[in-house]
Amino acid sequence: MAALRQGDFAALQSLLKAPSKDAVRQLCRQCFSSPPAGLGPLAQRACLDLTAGPEEAEQLVSALHSLTRHVVYHGLTRAEDILSLFPENFHQNLKNLLTKIILENISAWRNEAQASQISLPRLVDMDWRVDIKTSSDSISRMAVPTCLLQLKIQEDVALCGNSPVVSALTVELSKETLDTMLEGLGRIRDQLSAVANK
Amino acid sequence: MGLLNFTQEPVPEAVSGDMHNLNQLSAQQFSALTEVLFRFLMEPKEVERFLTQLSDFATMNKISLGPLKNIVKSILLVPNGALKRNLSSEQVRADFIALGLSEEKASYFAEQWKVNSPTLTRLAVGQTLMINQLIDMEWKFGVTAGSSELEKVGSIFLQLKLVIKKGSQMENVYIELTLPQFYSFLHEMERVKTSLESFS
Numbered sequence: 001m002a003a004l005r006q007g008d009f010a011a012l013q014s015l016l017k018a019p020s021k022d023a024v025r026q027l028c029r030q031c032f033s034s035p036p037a038g039l040g041p042l043a044q045r046a047c048l049d050l051t052a053g054p055e056e057a058e059q060l061v062s063a064l065h066s067l068t069r070h071v072v073y074h075g076l077t078r079a080e081d082i083l084s085l086f087p088e089n090f091h092q093n094l095k096n097l098l099t100k101i102i103l104e105n106i107s108a109w110r111n112e113a114q115a116s117q118i119s120l121p122r123l124v125d126m127d128w129r130v131d132i133k134t135s136s137d138s139i140s141r142m143a144v145p146t147c148l149l150q151l152k153i154q155e156d157v158a159l160c161g162n163s164p165v166v167s168a169l170t171v172e173l174s175k176e177t178l179d180t181m182l183e184g185l186g187r188i189r190d191q192l193s194a195v196a197n198k
Numbered sequence: 199m200g201l202l203n204f205t206q207e208p209v210p211e212a213v214s215g216d217m218h219n220l221n222q223l224s225a226q227q228f229s230a231l232t233e234v235l236f237r238f239l240m241e242p243k244e245v246e247r248f249l250t251q252l253s254d255f256a257t258m259n260k261i262s263l264g265p266l267k268n269i270v271k272s273i274l275l276v277p278n279g280a281l282k283r284n285l286s287s288e289q290v291r292a293d294f295i296a297l298g299l300s301e302e303k304a305s306y307f308a309e310q311w312k313v314n315s316p317t318l319t320r321l322a323v324g325q326t327l328m329i330n331q332l333i334d335m336e337w338k339f340g341v342t343a344g345s346s347e348l349e350k351v352g353s354i355f356l357q358l359k360l361v362i363k364k365g366s367q368m369e370n371v372y373i374e375l376t377l378p379q380f381y382s383f384l385h386e387m388e389r390v391k392t393s394l395e396s397f398s
Contacts, residue, residue: 069347075348075349075350113345114345114351117345117347117348117351119355119374120373121372121374122373123379126383126386128390136327138282138322138323138325138326139323140282143397144326145393145394145398147394153373169330170329171332171360171362172328172329172331172332173390174331175394175395177332178387179391182384182387182391184335185384186384188337188339188380189380192377195354
């Protein structure tokens, strides 16, 4: 996460050349969502939209990225907190517009940050079926119920970027295993309620 | 030899000779040998122990180990087949008599079979093929305090480690669940339990 630098605010003034408020809005969203590596292409597009030189566009895009990420990192939710980030002589209307846009998007951005944080592979879906085993090579007649559980697991989002890798794992559980598992899950539920009630 | 219950294939020639030798044992000796055999059937992995016990039996009763092993091989044909085909003790008794064992010894063995078959059946069911069997589950849950993108997070995560038997190797699978996912997982597993119970 990039830190806010003094030069960033100067760069932000380039937004005054934007064709419309919606253009500013869209650029803010794109700059937040882009990883630092993706800022290059964004800068190129900003060049065209804002009729700015390549260097100016790069600085602008990087500044917007830092500003939006900074606000989300520190969990700033009040207008005053965001307004106070800007230096004294910053363009008044632009400051108000940026603050408004940030406030509009802050909770969506927070969710986005949480959804893309590093984690172990995540469970995305699960399906199950119950079979009855009627015969096998060790016993020719039986009626043993068993459960097949399919877990869809998504690898770490941060590693996969836009094309998440989802693998399916099918696991077989006997009744005894399921009972033990439920015991464990029940204990987790009890502990969670204890924590929630504190 | 008439139709046998425990197998459809022709029995090896040596078997009738082995049964004849068995008939020569006293009731006490036969009972001791039967005990050794059933102990092995209950714990088929304890091969070393089984061989030691057989060799002790041979020494104590002044029988040579080689012929004794052959006799034991013949005897074991019956319980192994009986297990596969869910035979009753009467059927086991009838088969031994058909093979040439004395009525007294056949009845004794059939009695032992009756006593031990529930355990042996459960063992055989346990050996039935399972795909990716879930062996163990470990878990931990905690709170994410912060991240590089969010200074304060405060969300609960649950991590599960599933130990799965793939063929002959164990594989560990790690997954993370959010709280709503955990509750829905728990709910589904309870439904599975109800379903399994209704079929037991």
